[in-house]
Amino acid sequence: MMKKNARLMTALAAAFCLGGAAQATTRAAEFTTAYVEEPAPPGFKVMISELEGPIFTLTDGRPVYQWPRKELRNGGSGDVRTSMSACENTKTTVNEGFMSPYPAGLVLPELDTRPTCVEAWPPVIAPADAKPVGKWTLINRRDKTKQWAYEGFALYTSAMDREPGIPLGGTRGGGGRGDGPVVRIPISPPPDIPGQFNIDRSDAGHLLVAVGGATVYTSDKDGPNKSNCFAACEKTWRPILAPQIGAQARKDWTIIERKPGVKQWAFRSKPLYTYSDDPGPGYQDGMDVAGWNVVFTQRAPAPPKEFTTQETTGGVVLADAKGHTIYVYNCGDDSLDQLACDHPDTPQEYRYSVCGGGDPIRCAKNFPYVVAAKDAKAPNKTWTTMDIDPATGRRPKARTESLHVWAFRDRPVYTFAEDIPGTVKAGAWGEFYGARNGYRPFWLREVFQGR
């Protein structure tokens, strides 16, 4: 079922810039989600993350994160807006029992190397004379220092981050869904889009949708800022009209005169439409019609060029060179700190439980790493290669023990041994549908789920 559906491949190749690393870098630089410039205190700036889009960082490029409180099954964790940080410099040693049906008080793994919350997530401390600016405010910490907050939530950096503008500690995509952990998310300035639109984050990129969730399309037959869709066409492809009063052109956005007195939104000079045959919000059936395309304000970074796309019973997934679905591993522990356990530098016992019944070797057979050629070149900063010792799941101490594998956001990606091309058997595999301790497929297009 290694489908090479021309339309689909074209669309996804466009979405991912599958043409190669150099092109990917260029296109990522060309197309980023525009943002609204806001006043910020000294010490902060905006950088463009190839995955997240515009993000706030410190002046040295370290991304800054919030940790908004979320209620879990038996209580909640994280920061309450405008309240003191819940991230303390005390090592937690037992779980909280947030995730039913398991009790609290179980001893956490690898306590000798476990960081405190503050060690893993250093607070962004403000100078003593700092003053609030716009959405940026100050919150007192328990030790009487002042911590920067954005929109009322205390700010942190991540001990995991290594390069300027690359937030490895957290992402706005995936991870924190449903019964997932209370995650830290990189903060971003608001996107510069008209109020009639939203941006949906998916593994394919920042997808433009209309308010209410309808997918937005452009036509190959339209000219720059000129619609050629009238009569029967406009009954199927509904122009997204701009208000007669108050609509304003801005970066990436123009307002075209569709007919005398009728204005239509255009994005990057392409008139915008919704598709009347999309059965509801979230559907992308229109992309199966020749000449019509979904719209990304920012495309996802290109995966390795040997990767493929694969049609499954649920939509389209990213797959390895042999067509096996690619999975990303998610993990957050059940402590008050909700520390990550999804990275080679964090405890591996969680992953071993769901991938191999606790056995690392069985785990590596069940969920094989996606091996990269020794000389494989990373297409960007999001898809990279790393060395892993499969016996420990960690970076190898001796190079001879290692596998050279593909990684997404500095975390290895996997396939599932029981999959064949076109199946997604390990979707939602693990505790709480894989959101808490388990795997999620790398969906490029979900046709049925979530609706």
Added chain:
Amino acid sequence: MKIRYSVLGAAALIGAVSVPAIAAESPVQNRSIGYVMTTEFKAIYDTPDGKKECPGGLNEGPREQFKVLYPESPGKKWPIVDTQLEREGDIWWPKAEDRIPYQYAVGDIAFGLNLDDKVGPNDFTSPDGEKGIDDQLQRAWACVPNYRSSSYNLGAFNNWRKYLYNIVVIELTDVDSLENDDDVTLTTYRGLDRVMTDATGSQYLAAGTQRLDTRWGKIFIAKFHGKIANGVLTTEGSDYVMPSAGNGRSIADIRYYKTRWQLKLGPERAEGLMAGYMDVDDWKIATNTQRSTHHQAYGAASTASIYRAMRHVADYKPDPNGGENHAISMALRIRMTQVFIKHDDKTVSQSAPTKAAATKLAAGR
């Protein structure tokens, strides 16, 4: 002894449902009729207190098993690796042996069909007295609270309305009569449209439309040869993959081998059994990825223990390396509602709704 569910017993219903001759108002048009699945439960035969089929008591769930295996005691600190993660490891990769004795159902009455056309020593007898019923799932599941008639879960998770991934549509073709026809074809598809309900959402309405998924859902298309006698469709066996969806946006499909359908047909409803040999590993993946341990605990369903029990009594698809089988005989109690099927060419294969259905639609009932 009160039997709460009776499907084959519903043969009694056959007489109560009028079966019209095919006429202009019939939903059978162009010699075909479609139905969409609205309800699917495993057909488990049980008694209210369970003492007859479960003399050793009912099985306990994840929460209770945890307390037995890792008892609280003053000063004792259990490591999460040896407790919670050990239990989760067992759920996803079940060990060969259970640490807690399992309660299998006893007795020789079960719902289901005779899948191998034989009467064997391990077979059951239907409540109507038919011999040779193949339903080893009765042994494995009848003492699990989650699957019993009294289960809260039976009514709480109506997956057929919640998701679009698992819309099951059947189309009967070559139909000359809904009452008697010795040569019809049943084709399964995945439907693309939500099942139509009344304004309250509690009643399924006939005469909805279903488009068919012939692109993403090719593996869900299967054909069964059958016949209709006295308004009951019975098919021969064929392999079938049923789409399955649940919480957490998971998808997992379950293979049913040598599947047979036995449905009481009516102009607006079809009801009966889908029986076959269910792939146990497919079930394990589907149930674990679609309901978390937390949710399984509501029904005291320890899926690792249940998986071991299913493999122990499985009766089809022998392991090529020897040992236990991989598929288990079972039956689903299903209910379906008539729909008009819209094929790829965008023509509706049947006529407009029947007058009765149209009246119902108009009345919003």
